[in-house]
Amino acid sequence: MDMQLTEYRDRFSETSTQLLEYMDALSPCDSLFDKSNLLKLAKLYKYDFDDSDLIDLEGQLEIFYHSCIKDERFTILKGISELSHLMVSTGKHRSYHLVYKLLKLALTLLVAAASVEICFSKMKLLKTDLRNKIGDDFLNDALLWNVETEAFVKVENEKLMKQFQMMSARR
Numbered sequence: 001m002d003m004q005l006t007e008y009r010d011r012f013s014e015t016s017t018q019l020l021e022y023m024d025a026l027s028p029c030d031s032l033f034d035k036s037n038l039l040k041l042a043k044l045y046k047y048d049f050d051d052s053d054l055i056d057l058e059g060q061l062e063i064f065y066h067s068c069i070k071d072e073r074f075t076i077l078k079g080i081s082e083l084s085h086l087m088v089s090t091g092k093h094r095s096y097h098l099v100y101k102l103l104k105l106a107l108t109l110l111v112a113a114a115s116v117e118i119c120f121s122k123m124k125l126l127k128t129d130l131r132n133k134i135g136d137d138f139l140n141d142a143l144l145w146n147v148e149t150e151a152f153v154k155v156e157n158e159k160l161m162k163q164f165q166m167m168s169a170r171r
Helices: 002-011 014-024 035-044 051-070 080-090 097-126 136-147 149-153 157-166
Strands: none
Touching (some): 014 035, 035 051, 035 097, 097 136, 136 149
């Protein structure tokens, strides 16, 4: 357990750890629900939540938590993605629009962080000592090719060859 905690601390910064803790507080029927952490998470999105929104969010969080405790469907949730699906199916996303907005931002953050991690992993593979002096344009093209492989699989070879043949000749 200590080795795992050490590895976790080495991999993630303190800010990232706090962000994960704030997002974990979105589980409404879990003992981890913490309104103060959710308000801290909302404060990180200063362009999405102004001061009046934060005051409204505090009230919505309190009412949302108590309404979820009484609803059995919310007690069997396994993650925040299931919470978002249930909020939409029950219509609570309209009643608690600020809570739902915070939930959407948290879900988007997870996808964005994973996408950035994938790009950095690919760049680490591409930018080796042998290729350390490649230019930015070539590196961008190589990264695009490696990260978006599914999109490039759909490109037909014949169309690609015709495109190159139509280009002007180089040295």
